Amino acid sequence: MGHIVIAYHICVGCGACAEVCPDIFEMIEDKAWIKMSDDITLCEQARSICPVGAITIEEDEQ
Template identity: 45%
Template sequence: MKAYVNDDTCIGCGACPEVCPEIFHMTDEDIAHAIDGEIPSDLVSRAEDARDSCPVDAINLDE
C-alpha cells in the first residue's frame, strides 16, 4: 500500500503528520507529503487514521 497527498487539495493543517509522522511530513511550502514507497504493514492502520483525519480528503491510499 502507498500513500499519496493531493497537493492541490491539501490545506496544510498538519493533521496527518500528527497522526502518522512515519509516513507523512510537512514540506517547506506547508503542504503534506507522503513517503515514497510502500507503507510498512505495521503502520497501515495509522496511515488509514491519518487519511481519515484529513479535513479535505487530500490523502489516498492505494494497494
C-alpha cells in the same frame, strides 16, 4: 498491499496527518509530504482525519 497518495492540489497544509502519524508524514512548505509509506495501516488514521480528503490509499497492481 497499497501505497499512499496525497492530492497536493487539495491539501490545505493543516498538518493533521503529520500530527497523528509523524513517522509517515512531514510538512514541507505548507504541504504534507510522505517520508515513509511502508506501513499503510498507520495511514488509515491520517486518511480519516484529513479535513479535505487529500490522502488516499491506492491498491498496488498485481
